[in-house]
Amino acid sequence: MDYQQAVARLLDYADFERSGRFADRPDVAPVLALLSRLGDPHLGRPTVHITGSKGKGSVAAMLESVLRHAGLRTGLYTSPHLDSYRERVRIDGEPIAEAEFACHAEAALAAAEETAASLAGRQLVTFDLLTAIGFLAFRAHRVQVQVVEVGLGGRVDSTNVFPHKDASVITPISLEHTAILGDTPAAIAREKAAIVRPPGPLILAPQGYAEAKEVCVQAAAAAGVEVVDVAARYRWQTLAKGPEGQQVRLQWGDESLEVFLPLLGAHQAENAATAVASAHALAGQGLPVTAQAIVRGLSAVRWPGRMEVLARQPLVVVDGAHNRDSARRLREALEEYFPGRRAVLVVGTLADKDIAGMALELAPVALHVVAVPFAHPRAMPAEGVASAFAAAGCPTSLARDIEDALGQALAISGGQALICLTGSLAFVAEGRRLWLANRAR
Incomplete structure (x- = not known):
């Protein structure tokens, strides 16, 4: 089995990331059965488990980089990917090779078939198998610490399979996936706080909703673990900034x-404080994390597709702002780093997102909005995107595809x-690939 065959086989299972349908899963018993068949590859090493609505991937990437620069062999599991499923599973910061991905996929698929009879009709899904592949790779490489990002929610997420954790991390919680997780901050927080396990502390990032914070604190108390309140214990200040990054105290x-x-x-900068708090918690448990490792690790972190400058002339920025809070943060970052510059926004999103809220947040910086359909079964029609931004007072146009949208944006921007x-x-991944491919010609 080669890499492409492995991906095709994995996608034969229900892929709820793309379909938008989610199993009515009461617990993670099917995933635990699969992992048991594989010899429990998720166990046997220090574990940091990270959930939240915003910033969880960034915090995971920062923490992994710090731990790697502390001299530890690291495993990092994140989702979704930009260009390749291999990006979801990283050893010492590098995606695993296609051949290795295929090897672990073959093992996971075989175990899934062997496990099916014992599941009493309950099904495994693509993300379960991808998660197992990650743990198989971590075991094969004998990683010394694993940083695992939740896919969706927490309570019944495929990654919530650890009886013990060295740290549980919850980044800011906002209204997202309300049809699945609940329609209030407290309900969503209950799903996410279900990842908290002893003996390690809960690292709680600054929270915008008091009720979400209270739920998380109660979950930590129920688990008998300390709460590290990042907002109370840490301070962060940007001293200087530019298109390459920022100097932070x-x-x-x-x-x-x-x-x-x-x-x-x-x-x-806030995410960095949460990552540092997590690193400090691990240092308190004996991992060799030093100030030098923190400085070197944060300076070396890479997390493409998040406020990433792709080109300077013309100035092109990509950012996966997928909900209203993320859109607000994108607007604030554009105003902060590129003051006085209006933006031609090229927008494609999924049908279950709050596009009206996103439009209201981004309208103040929008010179024009090009609405785009893209290759995803859950994509919102371009007309829906354009309608929301027009209602927010933005000039809009429709594009046939991303290539057409980029052409329109270049013409409208006028340099x-x-x-x-x-x-x-x-969508950002698709546009990023096209821009970089065209630039390389």
Whole structure:
């Protein structure tokens, strides 16, 4: 089985990431059965489990980089990917090779077939198998610490399979996936806080909803673990900034560090504080995390598709702002880093997103909005995107596809306005690939 065959076989299973249909799963018993058949590859090493609505991938990438620069062999599991499923499983910061992905996929698929009879009609899905592939790779490489990002929610997510954790991390919670997770911040927080397990602490990032924070604190108390309240214990300040990144001062107690962070936006400084709090928690449990590892790790972090500058002339930025809060943070970052520059927004998103809220947040910086259909079964029709932005007072146009949209954006910008591709991360990935491929010609 080669890599393409492995991906095709994995997608034969129900892929709820793309279909938008989610199993009525009461627990993660099917995933535990699969992992048991594989010899429990998720166990046997320090584990950090990260959930939240915003910033969980960025925090995971930052923490992994810090731990790697502390001299540890790291495993990082994240989702979704930009270009290849291999990106979801990283060893020492690098995606696993196609041949290795195929090898672990073959093992996971065989185990899934052997497990099916014992599941009493319950089904495994694509994300379950991808998660198993990640753990198989971590075991094969004998990683010394694993950083695992939740896919969706937490309580019944495929990654919520650890009886014990060295740290549980919850990044800011906002209204998202309300049809699945609940329609209030407290309901969503209950789903996410279900990842908290002893003995490690809960690292709780700053929360915009008091009721969400309270739910998380209660979950930690029920699990008998300490809460590290990042907002109360840490301070962060951007000292200087530019298109390459920002110089940030992080403070806790009587100590402080200055670090260069090659990620844009005030929210990334906040994410860095959460990552550092997580690193400190692991250091308190014996992992060799030093101030030097924090400085070097944060300065080396890479997280494409998030306020990423693809080109300077013309100025092209891509950012996977997929909900109203993310759109607000994108607007704030554009205003902060490119003051006075209006943006031609190229937007594609999924049908279940709050496009009206996103439009209201982005309208103040929008010179024009090009609405785009893209290759995803859950994509919102371009007409729906255009209608929402028009209602927010933005000039709009429709594009046939992303290539047509980029052509329109270049013509409208006239070399003065910046071009920003945003919306679903799947859309951003498609646009990013096309832009980079055209530039390479």
